[in-house]
Amino acid sequence: MRIQVDHLTKRHRGKYAIRDVSFTAEPGRVTGFLGPNGAGKSSTLRILLGLDRADAGRALFDGVEYRRLRNPLCTVGSLIDGSGAHRSRTARAHLSWVARSNGIPKRRVDEVLETTGLAEAARRPVGLFSLGMGQRLGLATALLGEPDALVLDEPVNGLDPDGIRWVRTFLRRYAAGGRTVLLSSHLMGEMADTADDLVVISAGRIVTRGPLETVTAGHASLEDAFFALTDAGAAHRSGRGG
Numbered sequence: 001m002r003i004q005v006d007h008l009t010k011r012h013r014g015k016y017a018i019r020d021v022s023f024t025a026e027p028g029r030v031t032g033f034l035g036p037n038g039a040g041k042s043s044t045l046r047i048l049l050g051l052d053r054a055d056a057g058r059a060l061f062d063g064v065e066y067r068r069l070r071n072p073l074c075t076v077g078s079l080i081d082g083s084g085a086h087r088s089r090t091a092r093a094h095l096s097w098v099a100r101s102n103g104i105p106k107r108r109v110d111e112v113l114e115t116t117g118l119a120e121a122a123r124r125p126v127g128l129f130s131l132g133m134g135q136r137l138g139l140a141t142a143l144l145g146e147p148d149a150l151v152l153d154e155p156v157n158g159l160d161p162d163g164i165r166w167v168r169t170f171l172r173r174y175a176a177g178g179r180t181v182l183l184s185s186h187l188m189g190e191m192a193d194t195a196d197d198l199v200v201i202s203a204g205r206i207v208t209r210g211p212l213e214t215v216t217a218g219h220a221s222l223e224d225a226f227f228a229l230t231d232a233g234a235a236h237r238s239g240r241g242g
């Protein structure tokens with residue numbers, strides 16, 4: 001499944017959150033959406049997932065808007081703003097409810113609990129979960145419908161190094177199976193280790209996109225490339241008086 005973001009623009013109270021944002025995420029590849037805080041990553045992903053409307057442009061999954069997908073959870077798995085589970089519910093109850101209300105077979109609940117390492121914690125209320133366990137539950141929810149595409153907003157936030165490594169390995173395998181993975185992050189080291197393709201956003205505009213090797217070519221690291229390309233870099237250089 002191909003994700004296509006086409007000339008998206010969104011303003012909040014007259015101020016541009018994103019401006020003419022275009023990129024694609026291709027099947028079989030992990031696409032990293034990289035940018036500093038406030039760059040416009042969440043605004044873009046919210047529109048992509050039908051949670052917000054664009055002022056202009058469109059975002060499509062194999063040519064179809066999220067809102068028009070016939071069976072969204074079995075087409076696109078998403079993680080945005082945490083797991084969405086109620087604090088008093090157990091992980092299993094939350095997943096069972098999502099599965100039931102989306103016509104997903106019950107066996108998937110145990111499968112995703114196992115996949116995300118939550119099997120042991122499945123009967124605990126979500127309110128007692130650590131940030132990292134909450135992220136795992138969010139991923140488990142995203143995976144329930146065995147979707148062709150995953151769209152994840154900062155999935156490694158709050159995870160410890162083991163958790164980060166697990167997510168990285170998992171997403172690489174997911175994409176290697178021919179599926180599409182789009183994830184946002186402000187962590188450059190993490191992206192350099194995870195993504196095949198990069199889309200770099202700064203102050204609401206795409207500053208570069210392409211295969212990781214192309215984006216980092218001529219720079220010592222992704223971090224160097226990023227600072228050379230973004231406003232963060234401009235501020236950094238002017239701070240140094242350069």
Ligand SMILES: Nc1ncnc2c1ncn2[C@@H]1O[C@H](COP(=O)(O)OP(=O)(O)OP(=O)(O)O)[C@@H](O)[C@H]1O
Nearest residue numbers: 012016017035036037038039040041042043044186
């Ligand atoms: N609902 C809103 N109302 C007003 N301004 C908003 C709203 N949502 C986002 N913005 C603004 O739009 C810009 C882009 O924000 P966005 O959350 O998309 O960035 P981000 O790259 O996801 O950053 P972060 O990693 O901090 O979430 C910011 O200046 C933000 O303050």
